[in-house]
Amino acid sequence: MSSGSGQKIVCVLYDDPVAGFPPDYARQGIPALSQYPDGQTLPSPSSVDFTPGHLLGSVSGGLGLAPFLKSRGHEFIVTSDKDGPDSVFERELVDADVVISQPFWPAYLTAERIEKAPNLKMAITAGIGSDHVDLQAAINRGITVAEVTWCNSISVAEHAVMQMLALVRDYIPQYGWVMRGGWNIADAASRSYDIEGMDVGVVAAGRIGLAVLKRMKPFDVNLHYTDRHRLPADVEAELGATFHPTVESLVSVCDVVSIHCPLHPETEDMFNDELIGKMKRGSYIVNTARGKICNQDAIVRALESGQLAGYAGDVWFPQPAPNDHPWRSMPNHAMTPHTSGTSLSAQARYAAGVREILECWFDGRPIREEYLIVQGGALAGTGAHSYSEGDATGGSEEAARFTAS
Ligand code: NDP
Numbered sequence: 445m446s447s448g449s450g451q452k453i454v455c456v457l458y459d460d461p462v463a464g465f466p467p468d469y470a471r472q473g474i475p476a477l478s479q480y481p482d483g484q485t486l487p488s489p490s491s492v493d494f495t496p497g498h499l500l501g502s503v504s505g506g507l508g509l510a511p512f513l514k515s516r517g518h519e520f521i522v523t524s525d526k527d528g529p530d531s532v533f534e535r536e537l538v539d540a541d542v543v544i545s546q547p548f549w550p551a552y553l554t555a556e557r558i559e560k561a562p563n564l565k566m567a568i569t570a571g572i573g574s575d576h577v578d579l580q581a582a583i584n585r586g587i588t589v590a591e592v593t594w595c596n597s598i599s600v601a602e603h604a605v606m607q608m609l610a611l612v613r614d615y616i617p618q619y620g621w622v623m624r625g626g627w628n629i630a631d632a633a634s635r636s637y638d639i640e641g642m643d644v645g646v647v648a649a650g651r652i653g654l655a656v657l658k659r660m661k662p663f664d665v666n667l668h669y670t671d672r673h674r675l676p677a678d679v680e681a682e683l684g685a686t687f688h689p690t691v692e693s694l695v696s697v698c699d700v701v702s703i704h705c706p707l708h709p710e711t712e713d714m715f716n717d718e719l720i721g722k723m724k725r726g727s728y729i730v731n732t733a734r735g736k737i738c739n740q741d742a743i744v745r746a747l748e749s750g751q752l753a754g755y756a757g758d759v760w761f762p763q764p765a766p767n768d769h770p771w772r773s774m775p776n777h778a779m780t781p782h783t784s785g786t787s788l789s790a791q792a793r794y795a796a797g798v799r800e801i802l803e804c805w806f807d808g809r810p811i812r813e814e815y816l817i818v819q820g821g822a823l824a825g826t827g828a829h830s831y832s833e834g835d836a837t838g839g840s841e842e843a844a845r846f847t848a849s
Contacts, residue, residue, distance in 0.1 A: 449517030
């Protein structure tokens with residue numbers, strides 16, 4: 445832990461809206477939650493300098509941290525320019541003490557970059573999922589990695605349910621007919637099904653996966669899950685969910701599979717040709733976990749052959765996805781950019797969580813166990829439960845090929 449003033453905090457955030465900052469907000473505010481579903485308390489910084497419901501995740505939003513960091517005498521650099529050796533991020537990293545980044549627009553902290561940052565002591569993920577950091581390099585260097593556990597888990601669960609329904613009912617092409625001035629019912633209905641009665645499974649029943657199971661239960665589907673740890677018997681019984689000890693067993697019976705495990709060496713490339721080949725013909729995959737859990741080319745091949753009837757999600761590799769990324773143009777997809785965890789509602793929670801982590805750090809107080817991924821040269825807290833050691837950042841330099849339109 446570190447205290448005192450004069451630290452350099454480098455924060456990588458996505459660009460402001462093309463229509464300007466701040467945007468016109470659709471609503472007056474967001475509901476106030478009292479706790480997370482398992483009873484964990486919401487972030488509890490001493491105060492915040494932003495309005496919940498406002499855009500905080502873009503450069504001008506600055507996660508609402510500028511007044512706080514300035515009042516404590518720290519240097520605060522915010523940039524969206526994160527990829528390539530000439531990027532602002534790579535330039536500012538050389539004497540940074542703390543890096544903050546969101547998975548939606550990740551500042552990839554590869555071993556080479558960590559090497560160039562001798563002062564770096566902490567990497568904070570403003571969100572959940574710290575696979576953009578080479579965790580093995582962070583372990584080796586004694587860098588603390590922390591994320592804001594729970595902050596956007598329900599946001600992602602809602603997005604996953606939306607995309608399952610969008611795929612099975614074939615929503616996006618139907619919207620397309622409306623936009624083109626058509627009324628082509630036969631075209632619109634020819635790939636549209638009810639999800640009722642289908643077998644729906646999740647890969648990992650952690651915070652998000654369990655929330656997805658709970659949300660899908662009222663649709664009268666048959667629920668399935670696989671995970672490294674089994675759910676408590678009463679939870680399993682209440683959901684009527686079937687546990688599968690392996691992902692192969694799960695995919696062989698499911699019509700719809702939603703992926704919710706972290707990306708780490710054990711899960712990278714999990715959905716390759718071989719596993720997809722074990723799925724029922726005409727299955728759907730929704731992946732809001734991480735792009736690299738699915739083999740990029742295997743997904744394209746399976747959509748083209750009809751082995752998969754549809755693919756959706758919001759996670760790509762690398763991010764931003766290069767303009768010619770094959771998932772932008774493959775058939776029968778319903779992809780979004782990486783947005784599920786950065787709703788305005790989620791932003792208020794993770795901005796407050798980042799402030800809480802920074803307050804603990806500067807004041808020499810322990811960071812909550814549930815926020816820790818790496819500490820003291822080992823996986824810690826949530827990281828020790830959900831991740832495995834190693835690196836999943838390979839190939840991230842490809843993100844430099846993206847050009848904003
Ligand atoms: P949790 O830590 O609550 O859950 C992760 C679960 O994955 C744990 O139950 C863990 O098992 C399980 N798991 C780990 N490895 C495997 C494996 N090899 N096979 C099966 N299960 C495995 O995290 P969340 O549910 O909150 O988040 C999950 C992931 O979702 C994040 O790591 C992130 O990548 C992604 N995410 C995406 C967002 C978005 O905006 N699209 C936003 C937030 C998260 P156990 O602990 O039982 O060993």
